Amino acid sequence: MAGPETGPEPAAETTGAQVLLRTLVDAGVDVCFANPGTSEMHLVAALDAEPRMRAVLTLFEGVATGAADGYARMADKPAATLLHLGPGLANGTANLHNARRAGTPVVNVVGDHALDHKPLDAPLESDVDALAGTVSARVHRSLSTADLGRDTADAVAAACGPPPAISTLLVPADVAWTSAAGLEPGTLAPPAAPGRGALDADGLESAAKALWSGEPCTLLVGGTGLRERGLVAAHRIAVATGARVLAECFPTRLERGAGVPPISRLAYPGDVARKQLEGTTHLVLAGAASPVTFFGYPGKQGDLVPEGATVHRVTEIGAAGSVALEALADLVAAGVTDVARAGFAPPALPTGPLTVQTAAEVVGALLPEGAIVVDESVTSGASLPQATAGSARHDWLTLTGGAIGFGLPAATGAAVACPDRPVWCLQADGSAMYTISALWTHARENLDVTTVVYDNGAYAILRGELLGVGASLPADSPARSLLDLGSPRLDFVALATGMGVPAVRATTAEELADALRRAAAEPGPHLVAAQVPPLVP
Amino acid sequence: MAGPETGPEPAAETTGAQVLLRTLVDAGVDVCFANPGTSEMHLVAALDAEPRMRAVLTLFEGVATGAADGYARMADKPAATLLHLGPGLANGTANLHNARRAGTPVVNVVGDHALDHKPLDAPLESDVDALAGTVSARVHRSLSTADLGRDTADAVAAACGPPPAISTLLVPADVAWTSAAGLEPGTLAPPAAPGRGALDADGLESAAKALWSGEPCTLLVGGTGLRERGLVAAHRIAVATGARVLAECFPTRLERGAGVPPISRLAYPGDVARKQLEGTTHLVLAGAASPVTFFGYPGKQGDLVPEGATVHRVTEIGAAGSVALEALADLVAAGVTDVARAGFAPPALPTGPLTVQTAAEVVGALLPEGAIVVDESVTSGASLPQATAGSARHDWLTLTGGAIGFGLPAATGAAVACPDRPVWCLQADGSAMYTISALWTHARENLDVTTVVYDNGAYAILRGELLGVGASLPADSPARSLLDLGSPRLDFVALATGMGVPAVRATTAEELADALRRAAAEPGPHLVAAQVPPLVP
Known part of the structure; x- marks a missing residue:
């Protein structure tokens, strides 16, 4: 060349x-x-x-x-x-x-x-x-x-x-x-508003009947149904009919925190998800796909729809969830106008060694109003949903497709879209390495992204999955070393500073809190390497 | 989760x-x-x-x-x-x-x-x-x-x-x-040796006739034809018939240096390649594809076969190039048994500021016997072929498909394949970032890989390509910033040490030579961030 x-x-x-x-x-x-x-x-x-x-x-x-x-x-x-x-x-x-x-x-x-x-x-x-x-x-x-x-x-x-x-x-x-002299740009017909046309009329009617039936109903909400409008409508339905409300396991964008109607997510482990759906005889899907486990496991059902339950779909997957929920609420909960909202009740700032639990409490305590959370925390995020439920109002973006390497890039885009809102990227270490160069773009564009890398030195999720598929290995197994990231230990402070992002290490809750406060006080990107023990040892 | x-x-x-x-x-x-x-x-x-x-x-x-x-x-x-x-x-x-x-x-x-x-x-x-x-x-x-x-x-x-x-x-x-109790592993039929069956008999005959014709012939060699056996055969043909011998532009593996018959590569810039092939009336392809430019450029031919030239293909692309060349040599050069080989004549160690030229001379001077060079140096490698032609014998692996991010991973594999041979990975900075985590595997496996990152702070190749497609931009053009890597400057020393690879920076020829000598003296991987001015300013 x-x-x-x-x-x-x-x-x-x-x-x-x-x-x-x-x-x-x-x-x-x-x-x-x-x-x-x-x-x-x-x-x-x-x-x-x-x-x-x-x-x-x-x-x-x-x-x-x-x-x-x-x-x-x-x-x-x-x-x-x-x-x-x-x-x-x-x-x-x-x-x-x-x-x-x-x-x-x-x-x-x-x-x-x-x-x-x-x-x-x-x-x-x-x-x-x-x-x-x-x-x-x-x-x-x-x-x-x-x-x-x-x-x-x-x-x-x-x-x-x-x-x-x-x-x-x-x-x-x-x-x-090629020269385009004399050519005009193309013009876009105004897009059809995602209105009633996107709804499934038959699905709405059968869902309404199910909700009126008095039989146990669960409303599984996804897509735009997880924005405030959709959540209000879902809770109106719940108040009027006694239905349970659940969010899909991995939301595209979930509005939550103080002032927003709270919603629990369907759990990732199939055993837990099955318990959440137990007893449901009607499952109403509003913008969510029919629930399945992430992977198949030996001797376990992948389909999470309880046996004998009827599934009602009120809109396309992902599309127009909030519109569908409002349509459904108008049918079954016209008299309900107000719903409960989460209060502002962040956790107290913890002290002492950093763990999955204390790290989550620090995040929950300090999460700023209007934050956008990009969550690729994987196992280290286990305590986050609870610890942030009473935080200041925020958006929560998750890994919808399971292809790791999503967090740092998605945080880039969220920060470009919303330059006036702080972006917190909660990032597992193994997953971070797939697209680590996103940090350079954070620096180049001076984006207000604060990245917390949960540095546990392992593909901890795979240690759990190994058990799940019945392939446990002894601690000294050579094969098991394929799930370790500790040799050599990745130094995320060096990696971040090498790409122009100021970074510090935190080993205690106090250090993490200090780092997050400093990041909030300064413009531009920051990274904290939060050393936590792996959830799955 | x-x-x-x-x-x-x-x-x-x-x-x-x-x-x-x-x-x-x-x-x-x-x-x-x-x-x-x-x-x-x-x-x-x-x-x-x-x-x-x-x-x-x-x-x-x-x-x-x-x-x-x-x-x-x-x-x-x-x-x-x-x-x-x-x-x-x-x-x-x-x-x-x-x-x-x-x-x-x-x-x-x-x-x-x-x-x-x-x-x-x-x-x-x-x-x-x-x-x-x-x-x-x-x-x-x-x-x-x-x-x-x-x-x-x-x-x-x-x-x-x-x-x-x-x-x-x-x-x-x-x-x-699933249990495989009682099942046996599959067995592999011994593969057919890549013998005469892989050859194109008609192509061999027409190539032989062309070589005998006295008309200007060029032998374009690729695949295994670029190993010593193939190169000897190609040079026997050249001695016997006066044909010119050229290697394809991006060899899979080229054996070269002291003791091996030397061969020039078809150039990357179409204008230069066209000159190399000018006057050829018969183009004999031995393991190489018919030559084309890497990209199309406005007003230029992509096909590099000179007008009116006849193409003779003696084997499948990439396959059995050396076997084909030996068969062809047996036809047209049976009487020639010896060919010229490159002598051991490495360049003198230069001094002074690091440039594309002095960096290449340092590499050429110090390249150890038996080295495997993985070359993703892109523009910064312009002087390497000449500077290493008289180095100790080595193999040269190149970016065959143009998908950047090849160097650090390929060096990983070459080092695993040949644990007793030093691997030198000559790596452009922009390309390095696509698969930078390979450094961690270098450290984890303690591979004898010495990486030279040509740190020029730019996608310099694209600055050249911009000219090539007739889309030059002024130096202060905002669009031109999309070809710059300087803001912030990547710190490859920090990136490497963050993944467990010892690293130093070199700004002079002496520093690069010191770093390469130190790397050779110590086991395991090393990285040198060689700061060179971009070839295309």
Whole structure:
């Protein structure tokens, strides 16, 4: 790779790339999480002509896609990603998987070889269409500069939905670099509001009948049903009918804390979840998928619907949960207007050694008003839901698809979406390493992200899962070393400072509290390496 | 995620997982680069019963797959990877793309949901088959424990070839955990030796005629043709017929240095490559693909075959290049037995500020006998081929597929394959960040890998590519900041030490030489952050 290809004089006229960017911004997509390569250079160059687009550089595509997920969960509209051919999209696929499970809108702009270069099977050529299809509701390749405005608008429309989804636009390099003189940007038809059309009328009617029946009913809430509006409606239904209310296990975005109606989440361990649903004869799904265990285990049922229970679905999974719940509440709880809300009752600040419990209490005590919590704490987060239930009002974003490496990138996107709100990223150590370079973007963009890495030196979740699948190993087993991160111990303070994020270590509750207070007092990103013993020894 | 699923007592009898591992090892696949999750826990547990299998833990799947690529390039046999469902495979796909382009054998073992859990569409479910198909020559899902031995043997056979390829075995969790009492491991039919059968007889005959014709011929060599045997044969042909000899631009493994017949590589910039091939009327491809530019550029031909030239292909791309060259040499150069070899003539150690040139001279001067060089130096490596041509004998592995993030993982695998040979990983800074956690595996396994990070604070290659596609930007352009890594500057010394790899910074040639000498004198991994000005300012 000896120096640059010498090329023609830079084009001064409008390019397809500029039309693409203008179309995106006109359609409201004005943030782009980018990790570009050669085939995207005209899209990069076009940024100068479109200052309304904020381009956020990431050092790895999984950071770009996870950021787009976190952004859209908070902004309620898609960001774009800018990715380099098949391998770039592949690197972003795991976090797109999480976004797909979250029902998040994302517009992937994936550069591809120029149209006449593609058949040459150059080294970076791969089946990008098949790859994109594994995570995208829609994949489209733009074949001419004249179509690029329309194609871009259509890609945004597909992302916005309803239902919101991942939309991938493949852009051959020449389609981007060709002159677009005289071409207009594409325009977006205003999206259909996620109104009654998204609801399942039959499902609503059968759910209403079930709720009136007097038989034990559980309302399983997901998607936008976990915003305040949906939670109020769910609790109105509960007050009127005696139904139990539960949130899905891994919410896309759960509004909670002081002032919001509280809701428990379906538990991750199947045995606990089965107990939560025991006795239910009608399960009403409002924006949630029918509950199943995360994995199959020997001799255990994966389906969590209690035997003999009837399932009623009032809307698409993930979509319009709050609208569906309000429709259902209007049917069965018209007379109920007020519901109980969580009070402001944070835990007292603990003292002494840092544990999963004391770390959670520190977080619960200090969580600031309006915080956005990105939760990839895995086993170390076991005590968090309870410890933060009475904290100041906040949003809680979780790992919807189980593809680890979500936390640091999603925190990036949430902070870009909500620059006036503090983002707390509660991050397990093993998972952090998949997308650790997100810290550099935190620093580069000076984002108000405070990361707590739960540094327990282990894939502790897998120690538990090993038991769950009946494959326990003695402590000195060589195989068991594959679940350890302690040799060598990762130094997250060094990793963070190496990427420009100020960082400290905390081994006591007092040190964690001090670090979090300092982070809140200073602008920009911070990291605390919270050394906790693993939950599963 | 509140604590483990409680499960049944651990099974003491033989499991499918044990049969799988035993089959792999019996077939010669005795290294596994692993990043497992719940669905692979029985495969992890089975390691204790199969101590012949070396399991190497990685913190990210792209490290596992890149390591498998580097391993196979040096061991000439596949390693296994152990990956977690679709998202795990997705994270490993970019480096599998490089392995596919390298013609490297890899056996991917991808855990999947238990058969009865799969239809439940649990959060981690995705179209893993489609994903695997984008990089694999063969994808097979094992559907019963009774078949697992045979399925595993078949997966290894498909990887071994000929031609060597990526073979993906999807293993449902229950197929791995079910008792395999009384079942035998699968056995591998001895692979067909890559003999004359892999050759193209018509191509050999037409190539021989062309070489005899007296018209200008160029022999473009790739695959195993770039090992010593192939190079000797290529040079015999050149001596006998006057043909020119060139290596493909990005070799899988090039043997070179003192004692090996030297060969120039086709250049990366199309303009230079076109000059190299100018005047050729017959292009003989021996293990190389027909040459094309890496990307398409406005107004330039992507196809590098000179107009009017005839192409002769003597073997499959990547396969049996050395065998083909020997067959061709036997046809046209039977009387030539000896060829010129490179002498031992390393450059003098330079002094003064570190530049792309002086850094290359330091590497060339100190490269130890038998070194394995993993080259992802991108622009900062411009002077390396010349500066190392007279170094002690070594192997040179390059980025075959253009999916960056290859260097640190491939160095991992090369070091595991050849524990008695020093591995030098020459690594660009931007590319390093895609798979930086490989450093932790270097430390954990105490691998003899010396990494030189060319720390130029930029995606310098893209600055060049920007010119190449005619999209130059002024120095103060906001868009241009998307090609900069300087704000904040990455501190690779902190990153390396944070993962347990001793590291120093070098700003002069003397400091780089000192650091490399120290690294050679101490066991285990080292990193030098070599601060060089970017080649493309």
